[in-house]
Amino acid sequence: MSRNFSRSITAFYFRSRGLALVELMISLVLGLVIIGAVTGIMLSNMQGFRTTRGLSQVQDAARVGFELLARDIRQAGNVPCGNDITIVNILNPANGAGATPWQYDWDNAVKGFDGDTALSGVTNQIAGTESLVMLSGQASDTYMEEYSSTTNSANFVVGSSSPNGHSLNEGDILLVCNEKLGTIFQMTNGSGAASGKIVSNTGNRFQPGNCSKGFGEFFGACTVNGVRADYAPNTVVAQLSSTAWYLGDNGRPDEGGRSLYMVRLSNSAGDAALSRIEIASGVTDLSFRYRLVDTADFEDSDTITAANRWADVNAIEVSMSLFSQDQNISTSNLDEGRLGRSFTSVVAIRNRSL
Numbered sequence: 001m002s003r004n005f006s007r008s009i010t011a012f013y014f015r016s017r018g019l020a021l022v023e024l025m026i027s028l029v030l031g032l033v034i035i036g037a038v039t040g041i042m043l044s045n046m047q048g049f050r051t052t053r054g055l056s057q058v059q060d061a062a063r064v065g066f067e068l069l070a071r072d073i074r075q076a077g078n079v080p081c082g083n084d085i086t087i088v089n090i091l092n093p094a095n096g097a098g099a100t101p102w103q104y105d106w107d108n109a110v111k112g113f114d115g116d117t118a119l120s121g122v123t124n125q126i127a128g129t130e131s132l133v134m135l136s137g138q139a140s141d142t143y144m145e146e147y148s149s150t151t152n153s154a155n156f157v158v159g160s161s162s163p164n165g166h167s168l169n170e171g172d173i174l175l176v177c178n179e180k181l182g183t184i185f186q187m188t189n190g191s192g193a194a195s196g197k198i199v200s201n202t203g204n205r206f207q208p209g210n211c212s213k214g215f216g217e218f219f220g221a222c223t224v225n226g227v228r229a230d231y232a233p234n235t236v237v238a239q240l241s242s243t244a245w246y247l248g249d250n251g252r253p254d255e256g257g258r259s260l261y262m263v264r265l266s267n268s269a270g271d272a273a274l275s276r277i278e279i280a281s282g283v284t285d286l287s288f289r290y291r292l293v294d295t296a297d298f299e300d301s302d303t304i305t306a307a308n309r310w311a312d313v314n315a316i317e318v319s320m321s322l323f324s325q326d327q328n329i330s331t332s333n334l335d336e337g338r339l340g341r342s343f344t345s346v347v348a349i350r351n352r353s354l
Helices: 002-016 021-075 301-307
Strands: 086-089 110-113 131-147 155-160 173-177 181-186 197-199 235-249 258-268 271-281 283-292 313-323 340-348
Touching: 021 131, 021 235, 021 258, 021 271, 021 313, 021 340, 110 301, 110 313, 131 173, 235 283, 283 301
Parallel strands: 086 181
Antiparallel strands: 110 131, 131 155, 131 235, 155 197, 173 181, 173 235, 235 258, 258 271, 258 283, 283 313, 313 340
């Protein structure tokens, strides 16, 4: 009896005892090794994801920026009626004593500015960066049906291919043209889409306003009655498109603080205004070079301005440098560890022969 009882006690002892210290230490080490391996894999995957996302951000920003900028460059200086016609500009700023603001300056339908020249009308441009402005005529669904034979008449009648009538608004900056002549003016009144009556009067009702009622070519000072233009039925009515591209402060320093911006001429309750649009974030540098019709080389804006040959530019080389929004994803310690790339593209201006 006592022997069996002793064996039972011994068996119970071995079954109920805990882990030895050595066993516990081995278990802890193995657990730490497994946790470390899992943590390393997780961190590696997270870093790979952040790097891939950063590269995707850079590529998407470059793609959008180049695509939209190239669209404006291709259309620069375009006139729906032909590119070899005379353009008359009766907007007040184009006939004043000072320099014509870039958004109304058809004589410089393509023009670049170096880093020493700030783009007028823009408040967030990064100092020392270049900019590019472009003007063109964007064809609409509207055409002229009747133009008064009276010299000082500021009225004409339009038709539209739209069943709802024309889509023009009071204060729009417009361009009418035929095969010989084009006129840039501000629409000061429209008696409704149904009537189709357009007024281009002088006065201060809207800004910038017109200096003349006449649409014809004039020499010397712009007068109120001006010169009548020889416009006939089916004369094209287009809207003036004025855009500028530049590098601006986006107010988000944690993302790098810089973005590619476009500012465009718009209608603000009848007054012409500049509307700012952020196109792509992460663009840290923007530069342009220009090719002239009789050369094979690309020159900077200072060279073109000194030669006064902006009308002869037929292609533009665009260069952008971009950084990712995320930090600490690059092997470099510069630029807060952001992933950076540089891109260059050449875009031809369609209405100017290469």
